[in-house]
Amino acid sequence: MTPETFQVFFALLSLGALGVAILVPLARLARARSLLDAVRPLALPLAAVITATATFGSLYFSEIAGYRPCRLCWYQRAAMYPLAAFLVAAAVRRWAWAWRAAVPVAIVGAAVAAYHWFLERFPDLDSGSCDPTVPCTVPYFSTFGFMSLAFMAWTAFAATIALVTLRRAPRP
Numbered sequence: 001m002t003p004e005t006f007q008v009f010f011a012l013l014s015l016g017a018l019g020v021a022i023l024v025p026l027a028r029l030a031r032a033r034s035l036l037d038a039v040r041p042l043a044l045p046l047a048a049v050i051t052a053t054a055t056f057g058s059l060y061f062s063e064i065a066g067y068r069p070c071r072l073c074w075y076q077r078a079a080m081y082p083l084a085a086f087l088v089a090a091a092v093r094r095w096a097w098a099w100r101a102a103v104p105v106a107i108v109g110a111a112v113a114a115y116h117w118f119l120e121r122f123p124d125l126d127s128g129s130c131d132p133t134v135p136c137t138v139p140y141f142s143t144f145g146f147m148s149l150a151f152m153a154w155t156a157f158a159a160t161i162a163l164v165t166l167r168r169a170p171r172p
Contacts, residue, residue, distance in 0.1 A: 079109030110157035
């Protein structure tokens with residue numbers, strides 16, 4: 001399969017993650033308890049699958065497709081890779097407290113990914129901190145006109161935040 005095929009595949013998965021990142025908070029606002037109760041048992045395993053898929057996707061694009069990661073990509077990886085390993089362990093062990101460790105890491109990763117995506121759209125925002133040989137401002141692809149690797153990472157982080165906060169231990 002070609003890198004273009006994987007781009008579309010991961011873009012479609014990212015749209016699903018974006019749906020989760022939007023629907024879970026909307027369900028909370030609408031107080032849709034039945035929907036939230038149905039998703040809650042699957043929240044931690046689904047967050048683990050999303051972060052693990054994002055990790056494998058980034059490895060595919062860099063190691064197989066040959067897309068060299070920029071500095072901001074490395075920062076996103078520094079958040080995503082340990083988050084994936086932690087959430088897989090948390091899902092297996094059913095750690096109710098996992099959200100306390102996962103949310104801060106996912107927030108930092110989401111902030112870096114959002115900044116990276118904005119740099120791709122508005123290159124003039126770059127302060128010159130990116131490497132000129134692998135610039136942060138030039139995406140390798142833009143599936144559906146907006147879906148770059150940075151946006152995909154952002155959707156994974158956002159969906160993770162939405163899901164793991166569903167698993168918060170209730171207050172006494």
